[in-house]
Amino acid sequence: MGESLRASFSSPESAGSWMASDEPDHDVVVTTRIRFARNLDGFSFRSRLTDERSKELEAHLRERLIGLELASDQAYLSLPDLDELDRELLFERHLISLELARGSGPRGVFFSRSRHVSVMVNEEDHLRLQVFGPGQNLAGLLDQMREFDQKLAGRVRYAHHPRFGYLTSCPTNVGTGVRLSVMLHLPALVYSKEIEKVFNAAAKMKLAVRGFYGEGTSYLGDFFQVSNQVTLGRGVDKLHQDVSKVVPKLVDHEREVRRTILKENGKGLEDRIFRAFGVLSYARRINSQEALELISQVRLGVSLGILKGLELKTVNELLVMSQPAHIQALEKRDLKEEERDVARARYIRQRLGRPGAE
């Protein structure tokens, strides 16, 4: 498997396309992601499931997922069969969670990249269905997800309680089991320290604000995922309404602060953006965190029209491809951290048109 997975993930063409670059609000909105948490009747929750039963559950779900015949590019991968690099690639591509990538025991992922769908098996819940796409597309993806969920419900028996709704491993997911997330690029709110207010306001609305890689990951490069916090007691439509209402407000807020900074300290902002571009264009080694932070500045520069001649699609591609596993996929070999930093710097330089002496 490894070879084809790596080959397909090392295509920069595909890397940039799952993020917004021509959708409305692409200056702030990056991606939308929806996930449904589901469990099966007749199997204990993951925390109480023996290894034996985990295996049986995985085999059961694997067969039914494959049987869906969702797309010609669909694949089911069993995590223990994959080497570390492949697991990290799937994680960096947001197809699986950190927990599934670095966990243990029988677990797998079913996905179709053309359909932007992935299903984690034996993560925190038996099933985590996920669909994602560029820009703000909660309504469209929700329709897709509901259809997919119903299709699967026709083949497995979901654990469902007439009063509580879908039963999940963690109480916060009980009910609809739905999480609606929109990833936003909020560099101006971070720079102006207004982001703290956003966190507080979101908490009051029972919304969560998470980092680039979702749950349990820190804020990197000014990217934030805004999502509903709990699902119990709220229908999907109410959750949809809540998140849909807050996203445009955040977009407006971010834009307003960008305008204010441009007006009050335009030279300073320009300087930060161009310095980031200069370092990315010339550095000879760069770690993934610094790369993400600098690319964030460059993304802002492109959005504001300060950096000309650079496409947002290229910036999105850099965001994806400069991640540790992707750099190794590009280089077609395992690299130590220091070698990765050198390869990353070279890759970024080349994409920005400054190949330099090598």
Added chain:
Amino acid sequence: MGESLRASFSSPESAGSWMASDEPDHDVVVTTRIRFARNLDGFSFRSRLTDERSKELEAHLRERLIGLELASDQAYLSLPDLDELDRELLFERHLISLELARGSGPRGVFFSRSRHVSVMVNEEDHLRLQVFGPGQNLAGLLDQMREFDQKLAGRVRYAHHPRFGYLTSCPTNVGTGVRLSVMLHLPALVYSKEIEKVFNAAAKMKLAVRGFYGEGTSYLGDFFQVSNQVTLGRGVDKLHQDVSKVVPKLVDHEREVRRTILKENGKGLEDRIFRAFGVLSYARRINSQEALELISQVRLGVSLGILKGLELKTVNELLVMSQPAHIQALEKRDLKEEERDVARARYIRQRLGRPGAE
């Protein structure tokens, strides 16, 4: 005066030429400077001289210096007649000291740029004769200086004691009144923290190590002036020997550490150099200290052949022209600090061939 002084100092052509770019050891040795401290018989030392007598002394010396007919481009400038920008220009060009530039009372400077000669009047001593040039040229400049000193001695009466030699305001200068300085670029010794050892070794040999602008200025951009500390009890030839002996050792030491760093952490060094180049190429505002520090890295990169297609002469020019007063001379107007930082960044960008959108 202001107009022509500014015009002549804003020519980048001339700016780079007083530093080494094709002399031997130009990778480490930047400039040589020799100064003679002299006082006149019949006038008290500066600290005890009344304003009235200071004026008389200045008039006396002015007439005699002009009468030397040293060169067709010679000029005598009275400091109180100059505005702040012109005084700072003379200081940044190392023609006058910080003390003379920012001091008060009757004082002046006589200089010929073509002859690389300047004479400060009413600085710490009545006369400070100075000659400078690119590369290590102690012997050549010493001959020039002796000739110049004798010529002047034929027109004024130096304060000289048969046993102590030339009398000076500060006891460390009594005797020959001579200071021999060589400016060195020692980025590797700074980076490896070996520079502390150099300071200690120099102190033991009664040599001083000073910063870019000489006495009372801090270390900037890894440039150091190595010079004799005291002159009493040592003849000029002995001083010449002392400084001449230590300079090649420092050059070798710096080169050795450069080789070691290249071998043990070549990628790290390359990265530092290219990042400095990247920031200089793209920054939209930059203060003079950061500019000097980054230009120092770039100078090292050119010396080591890491940065190709950039001439040392251009780097030297950047060192001179990015100083605060020079930037204002280039822009032909007084600038506030923030405006200078913007103008400096634009100038550096243009000289490095990255004009960008403006």
